[in-house]
Amino acid sequence: MNGLQGRKVVLGVTGGVAAYKAAELVRLLGKAGADVHVVLTEGGARFVTAVTFQALSGNTVWSDLWDARMPNNMAHIDLGREADAILVAPATADFIARVVHGLADDLLTTLCLARDVPLILAPAMNRQMWESPPTQRNIAQLRVDGVAVFGPAAGDQACGEVGMGRMLEPEEIVEQLEGFFVPKRLAGRKVVMTAGPTFEPIDPVRGITNISSGKMGYALARACAQAGADVVLVSGPVALPVPVGVKRIAAASALAMRTAVLESVHDADVFIGVAAVADYRPLQTAEHKIKKSGEALTITLTQNPDILAEVAALPAAPFCVGFAAESRDLDAYAESKRQKKRLPLLVGNLVSDGMGGDDNTVILYDDAGRHPLPRASKAAVARGIVDHLAGMLPART
Numbered sequence: 001m002n003g004l005q006g007r008k009v010v011l012g013v014t015g016g017v018a019a020y021k022a023a024e025l026v027r028l029l030g031k032a033g034a035d036v037h038v039v040l041t042e043g044g045a046r047f048v049t050a051v052t053f054q055a056l057s058g059n060t061v062w063s064d065l066w067d068a069r070m071p072n073n074m075a076h077i078d079l080g081r082e083a084d085a086i087l088v089a090p091a092t093a094d095f096i097a098r099v100v101h102g103l104a105d106d107l108l109t110t111l112c113l114a115r116d117v118p119l120i121l122a123p124a125m126n127r128q129m130w131e132s133p134p135t136q137r138n139i140a141q142l143r144v145d146g147v148a149v150f151g152p153a154a155g156d157q158a159c160g161e162v163g164m165g166r167m168l169e170p171e172e173i174v175e176q177l178e179g180f181f182v183p184k185r186l187a188g189r190k191v192v193m194t195a196g197p198t199f200e201p202i203d204p205v206r207g208i209t210n211i212s213s214g215k216m217g218y219a220l221a222r223a224c225a226q227a228g229a230d231v232v233l234v235s236g237p238v239a240l241p242v243p244v245g246v247k248r249i250a251a252a253s254a255l256a257m258r259t260a261v262l263e264s265v266h267d268a269d270v271f272i273g274v275a276a277v278a279d280y281r282p283l284q285t286a287e288h289k290i291k292k293s294g295e296a297l298t299i300t301l302t303q304n305p306d307i308l309a310e311v312a313a314l315p316a317a318p319f320c321v322g323f324a325a326e327s328r329d330l331d332a333y334a335e336s337k338r339q340k341k342r343l344p345l346l347v348g349n350l351v352s353d354g355m356g357g358d359d360n361t362v363i364l365y366d367d368a369g370r371h372p373l374p375r376a377s378k379a380a381v382a383r384g385i386v387d388h389l390a391g392m393l394p395a396r397t
Contacts, residue, residue: 015043090124
């Protein structure tokens, strides 16, 4: 189950231009399995109508504190009673101020006051409004009060300004909300990991690479971050968005990846080698593009360093997790690799089961034996790996 499957989310939409993003947010939350109930303020309804939100959510849209459709006329109580969270996106400067001071003059503010579930706000406002001392005081007070704040982001704004204050994109809010519900089993841990393929240049335009998409590594980086870890992701060339809260370091070749890992891993608790690092690279790289001559071309290869083995052999090595993608005899090859590199945990899979795709089937190997995980999306598989990994880590002192 993902973090939002079966969750009831009350989504408050207030009167900011970013309300147009709330329609896509409702769609994405529903796609993730959440049951979304929209509370629309008078200002929010000036930007997007209730009809839109009802069509996207499949549920009644609420806006009136005195709405008689609720049998006991207590929408401000009952809407939040069975909810897993109240999310307000966009949350305007005015709405934030009203929540901080406990005002309850419409359905949404009353709902936020009369709640015993988490409250999450996604601010959206002009740069000057965000930077103003009153807003900053209000945001600080929200955090003291235990209210979660998602964003804002920096960028172009509807008023023509550029700076902080933009509401996070709907995809980012969904990702953060999913992480909000994940147990923080890696809180306080630093995780360094690699992902994607490497590209070993032959000349300025050609090189040796592989079919790794980076999807498994990025899913695992996201799962570690959602579990509370400080994640550094050393990534080969991929076309994937960086997970929220993850620091990405680009490293195209095996040598560049090795340098980035060794510079980052000295204070890490965990190192996870997911990247499909090329075993060999051209001994020499041509300075200019090699032209066709009609003759056979011979390229001499030299072996690349084994990054995972090097990290595992460090004097104060972090907890090391390896990956093995094999075309056959998975159990034999995976366990042999784990023993040879002295890894406490190795994740194995057949190339045909997941490389480059959206789903995966993996087996976890440790000193206790083999632990198959059911075939699932790479996001779900990543959560399974994190759960197993977290249970193996020594307690923090």
